[in-house]
Amino acid sequence: MGRISDNELYQLVQEENKEALEQLYDRYEKLLFSFSYKILKQKELSEEAVQDVFMKLWRKKGIYAEHKGKFSSWLLTVTRNVCIDLLRKQTKNQVELMEKDMDIERTESLEETVTWNEERKVLKEAVNQLTIEQQEIVDLFYFKGYSQADIADKQKLPLGTVKGRIRLALKHLRNTYSKGGGKFG
């Protein structure tokens, strides 16, 4: 059975096809939830983030177009933006949310679900090659969405050097990653 591409599914979503949105959902649920959880560290909020993303996909016509890059990359960028927004609101309101005993159910692993086990292993090895400072700066910048000024403050760096440091860390990561058999290149 030929696999329908993300872009084709998105086109169908544009035509208000619910099954197409459901298929995209099945494909990306786990990746988007896991990514949201990495940023938010809270399951209820992560669910809210995933819902926001699919709400946008469904409601905002033409939100994605091919010139915006690969669908999956675009979707992950949208997810990150939503999460970082939620993260900031959460810090601001100091919302206290109880979490610990949320039920986790093994869902049936569908063939259609995006998995990224291999990629993660190689990426994690690459991260381990970075210095602790580099790992921290990537985390503050990408997963916590800090401003340059806050990163400078936290890492005790002159403001003007922050961008260079982040870029260096990410390039380093990328080089190690592509040598380790990652998708780059």
Add this chain to the structure above:
Amino acid sequence: MDKKMCDQLLDYYNGILSVEEKTAFESHLKECLACQEELAEWNELTEELPYLSDEIEPPAGMKDRILTNVFESGQPGEREEINRLAIPLDIDSVKSEKPKKKNGWLSGLLAAGLLLSLGTNAYLYVQNEKNEQVIEDQIGKTYKSVQLASENADSAGMASMIQENEKMNLVVQTHSMSQVKGKEVYQVWLIEGDKKYRAGTFIPDEKGNGAVVFPVTYPGEHKWDAVAISHEPTKDSKQPKGTIVMASNL
């Protein structure tokens, strides 16, 4: 090239700029080739980072909850109509009072549920009038009473806040609810902004009727925004895990 503008690129990327700064930066971006290239570079450099996330199994029922909320939010382009319909039911004023307290878990159902309730209000009203009489005779002052918008057209419920001396009680009555299985229960929640407080647990009888009286003793001042009933896997949910079956603004 405006160096000062260019320096904001990373904060733009991280969504930190204020609305005005963002607009200014975006018009700068249109003109500045260097920034366009740099933005593309950041996108590329970070493209694989999401795959660092450990695989986490989504919570039970997440798919149903999300797709229900998304589809009930209306078809693309229907937003206008939903807002218009919702105005008489005050959902807009609730939203505008608390724009920052967006509650994803609830807002979909409230909107959808309230729409749905348009059709059943008349019927519910008759029922509720009777109930209120009884409550007032027995206990005293009904502080506030609302009909619950129900996800299932057959079931109905109402919630009343009743002041008795210094104490506030929340009384929830429902009928024709679906049966629960095993350890499942219906859990009532009082909602204030983003926070959800447990407010009684019940299992309906064989006819689907259920009721609960809950003394509201949460310390401090509270301005309750809404009341909701969710279908929970066990009686121990500290925060909602299941789907909401009924809700209303207070």
